[in-house]
Amino acid sequence: MSKRLTCDVVVVGAGMAGAACALYATRAGLDVTVVDRGPVAGGTTGAGEGNILVSDKEPGPELDLALLSGRLWAELGAEFGKSVEYEAKGGVVVATSPSGLTALERFADGQRAAGVTAQPVAPDALYDLEPHLAPGLPGAVHYPQDSQVMPALAAAHLLKASGARLRTGRTVTDILRTPGGAVRGVRTDGGDLHAPAVVNAAGTWGAALAALAGVDLPVLPRRGFVLVTEPLPRMVHHKVYAADYVADVASDSAALQTSPVVEGTAAGPVLIGASRERVGFDRSFSLPAVRALAAGATRLFPFLERVRAMRAYLGFRPYMPDHLPAIGPDPRVPGLHHACGHEGAGIGLATGTGQLIAQALTEKAPDLDLTPFRPDRFGGQDV
């Protein structure tokens, strides 16, 4: 059965980025259809922790996007309340050595200059913030802007609130183009969807979608495991991680690196994540990765030694060579927009991304300069 459908925008991907694009686009007055080959939040969104972080970002375009996104998340948090488990809990980045503390404080100075609230925490005050941290830590920085959301719930509720048509279980098999090369919709295994604009919010699979439009977009998978414990009364109050996490995020190493973010959740379990490995789309379980998460978490919070891990899950972050997402119109294909490649920060950066995409679609001035996020910045050839 082939059904024709016409709308203003087709968003490909029903994860967090697609949901945010749909929400801000419909609120800008556009008629939106969201299509996904799987269910809502079936990809990386459903495997994420829900980090909305400024603390792990150095000054630059990603931090600017994070600050914009954080403000938008706070608005959505007020609007959607408990249904998306939004919690402005703040982050605590802990130094594990005196030299680490010096480096962390220097890092925080730079962030502060860029508009981040970053408060140095002396050792005695640290245990007021997180009473169950390992003893003897030299200090920390508190980031009140760091927040948390339950990603799958957020994607589902934003999609629902957007009023966009949702077509799940439909695979996009082609991007339809006019003779002049401009986008005129997508072909799916359940019929064509016609629209003058298509948003690539396919996350880790964004490269394959871009290839359908004949352009190169270097999005690659970076595997991460998350550990989930049995439910506990709230023992960890913030997003807590060791300072070496910051170095890992910016790392180009393909080897496993782990510096777990530890946090309690509204539902009770403690989440510990995440590892980072470049192993393609390999879904096999890795004891070394999960063991390293457990070791890192128990070093930070010794009480976790006796707490049971209930499960572990894995996901594939969409990373790009310069660790910045691709956001905005693709000059190579008129009508094609990208909103993917956020690596491990896609939940947090989704709101800003959605807002910027909506502004681009309606030809309004963007809140941020899109130049650093240009999809064609890698100079890849048309494929």
Add this chain to the structure above:
Amino acid sequence: MTERPHLAVIGAGPAGLAATVAAAARGVRVTLIDSAAEAGGQFYRQPAAALRARRPQALHHQWRTWERLRDALAGQVESGRVMHLTDHHAWLVERQSGRFTVHALLGPEQEEPAVVHADATVLATGGYEKVLPFPGWTLPGVVTAGGAQAMLKGALAVSGPTAVVAGTGPLLLPVATGLAAAGVKVAALVESADPRDFVRRTRALAAQPGKVGEGARYAARLLRHRVRTLVRHTVVEAHGTGRIEAVTVAALDGAGRVRPGTERRIPCDTLAVGHGMLPHTDLAETLGCRLDGPGVDVDGDQRTDVPGVWAAGETTGIGGAALALAEGHIAGCSAAARLNGAAPDPHAWAAAAKSRNGLREFFAALDPVYAPPAHWAEQVTDDTVVCRCEEVTGGAIREAVADLGAGDLRTVKLLTRAGMGWCQGRVCGPAVAGLAGCGETPGRRPFARPVPLGVLARAGEPKPSDAAQ
């Protein structure tokens, strides 16, 4: 240390015992790892020694098979060829460079780790009971059919003076007759399957005269104990304040819907309910073994598609103790041959293979007969708790599907938390899938049981790069 190859068998039920005994008899060193205090598994569950049961065999059939296995195991343990690790709860089997590490927790506390290294492994992890929800199913006094049987076999205990046994599947018969023999008044045996469907499958039945006889013996026992059997009936609701006082049962129409006006109330203080069994596949899945339907996929040698990993018994598909014994025997023979550097000779286990193939055919014919009523989910009200660990109701699951775009088990779980709790969806998975109208997908549970983070942090040999951090 001996140079003999080493096989780790996980599970000491019929399949694991048969594999252990067969492999040990062929010169392989075996470590048998099991969570219980004594061998036997669920099927040959033994009364605790302290209860001094005079005739434990009264609760079992195939007692002589059990005695033979038990004595063979004892002999192999005595000779030092088999090490039987009781109270070891395996949570992960790791495969590295073709060798295996079984990670276990010592029971009953399950806080201290134990590790077994082996050259090959037989997964004989058995199955667990499937129970579908209905209003009132969380009331005290509602137990699983297998749970009622386990209490009977292990503790020689019964749960109340009047019981109803309900659901579907071959397990209901021994449970009803076992309870009746123990002096419980079984007010009704409520089976949703239709006996006429058996007749249509006479070919597979005729090939298993033993099974037909077994069924006839149960029927005679039900008659002797005056157990009323209601076929094509289902439990609609369990009633009670504080604990179960009665159940409402009703007849089913040809489409598997409750026939209005046929409801009747039966007072009882125990409801033993079960809807069949599901294979335990967590260890196999984490090893990367391919599944075939709900069970582990195996070849004629009981080998999985992962080199060095065999699987036998309920973990490969539900088929009862006799099938588990045959599969375990074959797995043990095949694993022993390969570990001894020989090509396995299927003629060596031809009798077991014949028995296995016939029983598989029999259970394949039985499986569609003992299916829960097609429209069981209609009985689940919006306020019925479906996932007990996370207290997720039928209404919440329906809302996730209708309003939030969930169309598969994983998304329903993400949006409702159904299946995220202590049992990790083992209990509620089939129910959630039924309510959501989607297929049952593998659970992807990397840990076969919860593991303390301190144990996990030290599991296996850390890489130098980990130590450096």
